[in-house]
Amino acid sequence: xxxxxxxxxxxxxxxxxxxxxxxxxxxxxxxxxxxxxxxxxxxxxxxxxxxxxxxxxxxxxxxxxxxxxxxxxxxxxxxxxxxxxxxxxxxxxxxxxxxxxxxxxxxxxxxxxxxxxxxxxxxxxxxxxxxxxxxxxxxxxxxxxxxxxxxxxxxxxxxxxxxxxxxxxxxxxxxxxxxxxxxxxxxxxxxxxxxxxxxxxxxxxxxxxxxxxxxxxxxxxxxxxxxxxxxxxxxxxxxxxxxxxxxxxxxxxxxxxxxxxxxxxxxxxxxxxxxxxxxxxxxxxxx
Amino acid sequence: xxxxxxxxxxxxxxxxxxxxxxxxxxxxxxxxxxxxxxxxxxxxxxxxxxxxxxxxxxxxxxxxxxxxxxxxxxxxxxxxxxxxxxxxxxxxxxxxxxxxxxxxxxxxxxxxxxxxxxxxxxxxxxxxxxxxxxxxxxxxxxxxxxxxxxxxxxxxxxxxxxxxxxxxxxxxxxxxxxxxxxxxxxxxxxxxxxxxxxxxxxxxxxxxxxxxxxxxxxxxxxxxxxxxxxxxxxxxxxxxxxxxxxxxxxxxxxxxxxxxxxxxxxxxxxxxxxxxxxxxxxx
Numbered sequence: 001x002x003x004x005x006x007x008x009x010x011x012x013x014x015x016x017x018x019x020x021x022x023x024x025x026x027x028x029x030x031x032x033x034x035x036x037x038x039x040x041x042x043x044x045x046x047x048x049x050x051x052x053x054x055x056x057x058x059x060x061x062x063x064x065x066x067x068x069x070x071x072x073x074x075x076x077x078x079x080x081x082x083x084x085x086x087x088x089x090x091x092x093x094x095x096x097x098x099x100x101x102x103x104x105x106x107x108x109x110x111x112x113x114x115x116x117x118x119x120x121x122x123x124x125x126x127x128x129x130x131x132x133x134x135x136x137x138x139x140x141x142x143x144x145x146x147x148x149x150x151x152x153x154x155x156x157x158x159x160x161x162x163x164x165x166x167x168x169x170x171x172x173x174x175x176x177x178x179x180x181x182x183x184x185x186x187x188x189x190x191x192x193x194x195x196x197x198x199x200x201x202x203x204x205x206x207x208x209x210x211x212x213x214x215x216x217x218x219x220x221x222x223x224x225x226x227x228x229x230x231x232x233x234x235x236x237x238x239x240x241x242x243x244x245x246x247x248x249x250x251x252x253x254x255x256x257x258x259x260x261x262x263x264x265x266x267x268x269x270x271x272x273x274x275x276x277x278x279x280x281x282x283x284x285x286x287x
Numbered sequence: 288x289x290x291x292x293x294x295x296x297x298x299x300x301x302x303x304x305x306x307x308x309x310x311x312x313x314x315x316x317x318x319x320x321x322x323x324x325x326x327x328x329x330x331x332x333x334x335x336x337x338x339x340x341x342x343x344x345x346x347x348x349x350x351x352x353x354x355x356x357x358x359x360x361x362x363x364x365x366x367x368x369x370x371x372x373x374x375x376x377x378x379x380x381x382x383x384x385x386x387x388x389x390x391x392x393x394x395x396x397x398x399x400x401x402x403x404x405x406x407x408x409x410x411x412x413x414x415x416x417x418x419x420x421x422x423x424x425x426x427x428x429x430x431x432x433x434x435x436x437x438x439x440x441x442x443x444x445x446x447x448x449x450x451x452x453x454x455x456x457x458x459x460x461x462x463x464x465x466x467x468x469x470x471x472x473x474x475x476x477x478x479x480x481x482x483x484x485x486x487x488x489x490x491x492x493x494x495x496x497x498x499x500x501x502x503x504x505x506x507x508x509x510x511x512x513x514x515x516x517x518x519x520x521x522x523x524x525x526x527x528x529x530x531x532x533x534x535x536x537x538x539x540x541x542x543x544x545x546x547x548x549x550x551x552x553x554x555x556x557x558x559x560x561x562x563x564x565x566x567x568x569x570x
Contacts, residue, residue, distance in 0.1 A: 005394065012389030013400055015382040019445055023438035024407035027418025034421055045421070088314055091307040095300075105311070107553065112318050114499040115545040118522050119538035123321035126328055131338045133324070164317065176454070196301065217409065225411025228505065232526055242413050249417060249510070261414040272409065282401055285453050 028265075035258035043252035053259035062244070063260075067267070070240045073155075073230070074223040077162040081219050082212065084163070085170025089211070090204065093178040094186075106175060113168045121161045121229055128152040128160070153235025161233045162223055169222070170215035177211030177284075178204070210284040213275050220275075224268050322542065329535035337530060348536040361521060361537065367432050368518035369544075372502040374433070375440050379448045379497030380490060386445075387452030388482075408446035412506025415442060420510045435511040440501045447500060448493045455489025488556045495552035499545060 035053050038046045057063050088109065096102040112120060127133045128151040135147040150156055181204070189199050227242035241264045248257035328335065332343030352361055390397065419439050423430045430436070459482075467481045483490070505519040512520055518541060525534050 005392065006396075009389040009392065009394035009397070012385045016386040016404070016445055016449065017400065019378075019382065019438060019441045020403055020407050022422075023419060023442040024410060024415065025403065027415055027422050028410070029418075030421045030425065031414060031418040084310070084314060087307055087310055091311055095304050095307060108315060109318065111546075111549055112322070114495065114549050115322075115542050116503040116519060116522070116538070118503075118505060118519055118526065119325070119542060120322060122526055122534065123325040123538065126324050126338045127321055129338050133339055136339070164321075167314070196303075221409035221411075225409075225414070225506075227413055228523065242411055245417075246413060254417070254421065257417065261411070261417065264411065265414065268409070268411070281405075282398065285450060 031258045031261050034255050035262045037255050039253060039255045041252070043254065045254055050255075053255045054263075056256055057259045057263055063263075066239055066241045066244050069238055070224060073158060073162065073238075073240065074220055076159050077166060077223050078216060078219050080159070080163045081167045081170045082216070085167050085215060086174055086208070086212070088167070089171050089174035089178055089208075092175060093181075094204075106171075109168060109171055117165055118228070120165060121232060124157060124161055124164070124233070125152065128157050153233070153237060155234065155238055158230055158233045158238060161229050162226075165229070166219050166222060169218035170212070173214035173218075174208050174211035177208050181207050210279045210281070213279040214281060214284065216275055217272050217281075220271055221268055224264065224271070322538075325535040326539045326542070329532055329539040331532050335532045337532065337535075348532040349540070351531070352533045352536045352540070360516065361518075364516045364518045364521040365540075367515060368502055371432055371437060371440070371517060372498045374437060375444055375501035376494050376497040378441060379444045379501075380494050382441075382445055383448030383452045383493050383497075384486075384490060386449045387456050388478075390449070390453065391456060404446045404449060407442045408450075410442075412439075412443070412504075413509065415439060416507050416510030419507075423511075429513065430511055431513040432508075432515055432517055435513065436508045436517065439507040439511040440504050443504065443507060444497045444500045447496050451489065451493050451496055455486055455492070459485060488559050491552050491556050491559075495549065498548055502541075502545065502548075 034045055036049055036051070038048050038050050038052070040046055092102045092106055096105065125132070129135070130147045130149060130152070132152065134151060138144045139147055185203060186199055189203055194202070225242055227240055227246050230238055230240040230243050231246075241260060245257045245260045245264075248254075248260065324339070327341060328337070328339070329348055330344055330346065331341055332345040332347050334342040335348065336342065390401075416439055419435050420430060423435050428434070463481055463485065464477055467477045472480070503519055504517075505523060508517050509520055509523070516524070522534075522537060522541070525537065
């Protein structure tokens with residue numbers, strides 16, 4: 001008896017679905033449901049329908065400020081990770097002539113990704129603090145007279161920590177798409193008289209588009225959904241949407257937190273959807 | 288001035304090469320430098336503080352870390368994190384391998400599965416954690432690190448594992464499989480004797496992602512680990528109330544564990560590739 005091919009495939013993905021449905025699909029549905037219900041103030045949820053939570057979200061000036069702050073961090077982080085990530089990937093693919101060395105340097109960039117993010121974040125404290133190494137160097141060399149206070153527990157240190165953690169999410173996909181570029185195409189363009197700028201603009205950039213899109217999805221969704229980097233690295237001076245949501249649940253206000261979460265997820269989905277319109281990510285990943 | 292008729296010698300590097308080398312060196316320094324600082328600072332003696340200069344040289348803060356009650360249950364959470372990471376790794380390898388096999392051809396509904404997976408990967412961890420917590424509450428289940436936190440971590444490690452599997456399988460030549468089938472191998476034999484051995488380095492890479500992502504996972508675990516913490520949750524609590532170098536000592540210890548795992552995985556992948564190269568050369 002022949003089993004239809006689709007059925008075999010479904011059999012193979014069923015374990016994946018057995019995790020993703022109870023631990024992704026259902027929790028999201030529960031959060032959406034909770035956002036339309038009333039809390040009892042003690043962490044419980046009453047099954048009565050209400051718009052109150054959303055009215056709360058949209059009527060507060062605070063919500064607007066939170067989104068401005070979160071989007072600001074997202075844009076800054078995206079910009080710096082993209083610039084640094086693109087040039088690192090480009091350097092490894094097109095400037096390092098030995099493939100083994102390129103692979104080794106690529107791994108050198110990747111190893112910290114497999115270590116703790118929290119530890120990597122707090123490791124900036126002895127560097128950026130008022131008595132930190134950077135300030136010691138700046139004062140010692142006479143660049144500034146007084147130690148700079150804005151280096152730590154500020155927007156600056158938040159962006160530094162994000163870029164430090166997330167540049168790898170740009171490097172890997174851009175590296176992958178650039179590694180697939182046929183070097184003979186570049187040679188041919190050069191032989192035909194194209195300048196290095198032409199080659200960059202007409203060949204390299206278009207061919208790295210899918211890698212950039214993939215990296216952007218990672219970076220944007222992580223920064224938009226983050227709370228602990230903002231909380232620790234801003235020293236409580238800045239907030240993000242999820243940090244506010246975290247405050248809500250620590251006082252057991254689940255339904256307002258759920259409404260915040262739903263609005264956030266809609267915003268993130270719109271952002272990712274806009275990126276997905278520019279590339280076929282599915283084809284890119286599975287081919 | 289006319290353009291040179293012949294291409295410049297291969298050895299002549301454009302100025303961008305030097306600029307980008309400088310950028311690369313700076314990036315790697317910024318990547319590792321801060322981490323090295325806290326490893327150094329964790330070896331101070333009793334007088335040690337959170338910043339340079341280093342005061343003395345001892346393992347005081349490591350002893351402090353594992354003996355003081357004030358710093359929390361480090362030993363217990365360390366133990367749980369390792370156990371959980373092993374569990375997550377085993378499940379991630381098995382499930383990602385199967386899903387990777389399924390995605391080698393198109394099947395009805397594959398796009399839905401694919402985007403569910405991407406959604407699970409990019410969903411805000413804390414929101415997912417809250418959802419899982421509420422779900423468990425609804426079904427009157429007690430959240431714990433080996434049920435709700437396990438599921439929460441798998442919702443991250445599985446999509447990652449499958450993405451790595453995609454990359455690995457895109458280099459797999461289907462003709463090897465067909466050759467085995469022509470020689471009369473059953474599908475189980477093909478999987479066990481052709482597919483798995485060829486994909487083994489990739490499978491080790493999936494294991495590396497599974498272990499390290501679980502071992503360091505924080506946002507999804509925070510609301511789902513129940514009454515007993517995992518190590519990253521413990522570290523998070525420490526960042527809020529511990530202001531001694533024992534925080535750095537914990538950073539050093541957990542990074543050593545990560546480096547051992549990374550070394551073992553990358554080492555075994557390198558070993559396999561080397562054996563393959565030798566094998567090829569001897570034929």
